[in-house]
Amino acid sequence: MKLHQRINAFTKLGHFLTQFTTVEPVKNETVDYNDIFFDGFKHQLKLAKEHNGWFTQKNLAFALQGWAESLTEDQLNLWLKEYDFDQVSPQQVAIIMAGNIPLVGFHDFLSVLISGHAVLVKQSSNDKHILPYLAKYLEYVEPGFKGKITFTESKLTDFDAVIATGSNNTARYFEYYFKDKPSIIRKNRNSVAVLTGNETEEQMLALSEDIFRYYGLGCRNVSKIFIPKGYNFDAFFNAMYPWNDIINEHKYANNYDYNKAVYLMSEFDMLENGFLMIKEDESYSSPIATVFYEYYDALDALKEKLNTDAEDIQCVVADGIIDSEIPFGKTQKPELWDYADAMNTIDFLLKI
Known part of the structure; x- marks a missing residue:
């Protein structure tokens, strides 16, 4: 053949x-x-x-x-x-x-x-x-x-x-x-987004797709955002709102309720809007219905961190930050040549 x-x-x-x-x-x-x-x-x-x-x-x-x-x-x-x-x-x-x-x-x-x-x-x-x-x-x-x-x-x-x-x-x-x-x-692996506070409304709406598609279960879903000190979360929560109906789906709602209860009993600081929680955390893998966030002081230092932690990261969603970044809204729409873990499967198969 x-x-x-x-x-x-x-x-x-x-x-x-x-x-x-x-x-x-x-x-x-x-x-x-x-x-x-x-x-x-x-x-x-x-x-x-x-x-x-x-x-x-x-x-x-x-x-x-x-x-x-x-x-x-x-x-x-x-x-x-x-x-x-x-x-x-x-x-x-x-x-x-x-x-x-x-x-x-x-x-x-x-x-x-x-x-x-x-x-x-x-x-x-x-x-x-x-x-x-x-x-x-x-x-x-x-x-x-x-x-x-x-x-x-x-x-x-x-x-x-x-x-x-x-x-x-x-x-x-x-x-x-x-x-x-x-x-x-x-x-x-998990995926992250780097925000500067200068994103357009369209980009933020696209980010909601990267977060919520497949309930966040995929390694290409954004589970963490990096934000500058003093970031205003209003634009973020406004962009997430079109997905508010997701809380009516019982498996998601059960996870939301459980994780919210854990955070409250543990007295963790977090923000939530009734269907999504955000919590400051250095980890990359966040539970369902939760997005972690971490502040950065300078983009150069953040780039170095992302490079150091590359083996934990599947996708970096950003606009003009790093060479290998993915546009907002595109994490769950990979091309055939977008290989998981950056391992070229065809090269591997040609050499065995």
Whole structure:
């Protein structure tokens, strides 16, 4: 199977996904094999929502929209144009996936298959319904993928390389267990925003998307803001207000109530607006419904801190602060070449 065939198959998958980018799917009769797969995928999305209360219709549609926009012939070719896949010796690559947001492991899945390797997937129990069905669609539109995609719930065996994502604790286990295999091991990371007080209203509204999308469960969600001394939080809270309905969703509300009670009983200083709390804290990983903040004196010193703490940070949202910054509102809309933990997955897969 040639690269153009693999690109064509994923392009057709992207076309299929365009039907599910709204809360209510809209069938498109021009999509290949729709009579076979459309209703079945609707059912899988229903199962995913029932199985994991964080996977709401809105968040499922948002995730699928992101992949529908990325899986086009132009985007795939732009991503892969600088690589030579002709000399790839096909290997069996195991992927251990997280399950914090819908299809969080799809980029690894895509990267392995588009590189010409076979994939052995061990999914999180929190996100187990969507990807196997999409794999069936891929095998149907491109029979060359048959025999190259395997899902397992058992102990991983018979693989040549591994990509594993987990917590800092599980990462230590992965590093030991896979020490004799080529590997990418990902740990806990969080995203931050650097505010100066000069942000536009549009930028602050966009920041609310970076904070609240997926309830803040993703490593690309902003969990902490850095602010100058004397910062006025009015603009921040005004920009967060459009998300006020989130408190009506019971899983989020339960976390908000619990964390608020902990802070009050511990007599921590914090500010809140009825659906979001902000607390001064040096940590990067904040609980659900909470954003940490930390003051900075000078941007140069802050840049040095961000560089020192780079292994704890996934994204830095800012405007004109550092070279690798991400624009406000874009953390959950990565390009295909925006690799998790800044580890180029395609380079890794070409060298195994």
